[in-house]
Amino acid sequence: MSNRLNAPNDLRAFWMPFTANRQFKKEPRLFVGAKDMYYTTHDGRQVLDGTAGLWCVNAGHCRPKITEAIREQAGELDYAPAFQLGHPKAFELANRLVDIAPEGMDHVLYTNSGSESVETALKVALAYHRAKGDGARSRLIGRERGYHGVNFGGISVGGIVSNRKMFGSLLTGVDHMPHTHFPDKNAFSRGEPEHGGDIASELQRIITLHDASTIAAVIVEPVAGSTGVLIPPKGYLQKLREICTQHGILLIFDEVITGFGRLGAPFAAQYFDVKPDIITTAKGLTNGVIPMGAVFVTSEIHDAFMSGPEHMIEFFHGYTYSGNPIACAAALGTLDTYKEEGLLTRAAELASYWEDGLHSLKDCPNVIDIRNVGLIGAVELAPIAGEPTKRAFNAFLKAYEQGLLIRTTGDIIALSPPLIIEKQQIEELFGKLRNVLQNNI
Ligand SMILES: Cc1ncc(COP(=O)(O)O)c(C=O)c1O
Helix, strand or coil: CCCCCCCCCCCCCCCCCCCCHHHHHHCCCCEEEEEECEEEECCCCEEEECCHHHHCCCCCECCHHHHHHHHHHHHHCCCCCCCCCCCHHHHHHHHHHHHHCCCCCCEEEEECCHHHHHHHHHHHHHHHHHHCCCCCCCEEEEECCCCCCCCHHHHHHCCCHHHHCCCCCCCCCEEEECCCCCHHHHCCCCCCCCCCHHHHHHHHHHHHHHCHHHEEEEEECCCECCCCCECCCCCHHHHHHHHHHHCCCEEEEECCCCCCCCCCCCCHHHHCCCCCCEEEECHHHHCCCCCCEEEEECHHHHHHHCCCCCCCCCCCCCCCCCCCHHHHHHHHHHHHHHHHCCHHHHHHHHHHHHHHHHHHHHHCCCEEEEEEECCEEEEEECCECCECCHHHHHHHHHHHHCCEECEEECCEEEECCCCCCCHHHHHHHHHHHHHHHCCCC
């Protein structure tokens, strides 16, 4: 038996994810409650949620339909085995999801996170080609600065150096397209930047190098989020689609942050009018309340697996919690909330107001770029000489003190509020952020 006598509020045991643990434990920041657009801190302050938690609480906090659905489901059917058995809500949810997905994305696999959605999508892509007798297609192409979660497939196709460098040689047979950030030409663009769409033709160069017959899939975030919000230049995604189609390569959109209304359409694929073959989602699927993800695939992909004896498993993949009843109930409550309140298209109504508010910060000290699309915004700051990331981290701490939650990555501030945000809260957000930026950070 342990002889440790830690006080219940001792902070040492929990090794926190993606956190400066030593700094945090000296100056803890704890949330103890949340409602709609605001968190309540342990010291009783209200904090405006400028980031929808971690890009996931799209309908705002503690929404009654979702809370109620979870409560009811927990008392009715808590768990059903996910393999060879089912429960009604898993099927109901899949149908509801397919209804709002881009046309032709007719089948859904469940996961428990964005990272698992990515692993699932990569495995579907590899297995699809093999099922079609094209098993030499085993290469995966990602992009510099891409974020696809933290599992081995995701960090292999991802392009964020700090997420990769500690973890050995990763998956083999992976290549990366160049990123799409051209601050010299595109700084302070509103929406999709004018310059740089042609960089998509670098995919053609990679295909020429490896030969199309060896390439299974290309994976990109339609809007790169975690690297600090990079909006695709005009024509870029369309060109990727054309090249993939021409060479029989599957195109995967990682919509873990853009899915469920972030841009003003249910999915970025609809917003940009570019149809991928596979879409990964999580986060907004359950409003962040219960861990769950979903991977959408076309009928063509699904049907390629449906051969062989009927008693045989068609795809050797899945999780104990795939389609967990409580997660499905939370997702159904979330979709009901989105529908009743028009949240999957609300970002389109607010986008220009949001854009004007965001770009009004251009005159603040150290601001070197501002980027936006839908209800996403980024403010890039000049790094403090010799101390990269510190200026943005200082801004995060100051904002928290002043009652505003922002997210930072490198020296970039990223914003993605719940889609229920009102205009006067947009003003509050940018007013507070202006104070922070003017405060000698
Ligand atoms: C595009 C993208 N893919 C995957 C993930 C990973 O999701 P999770 O943290 O749920 O594993 C994220 C998380 O931010 C993401 O933004």
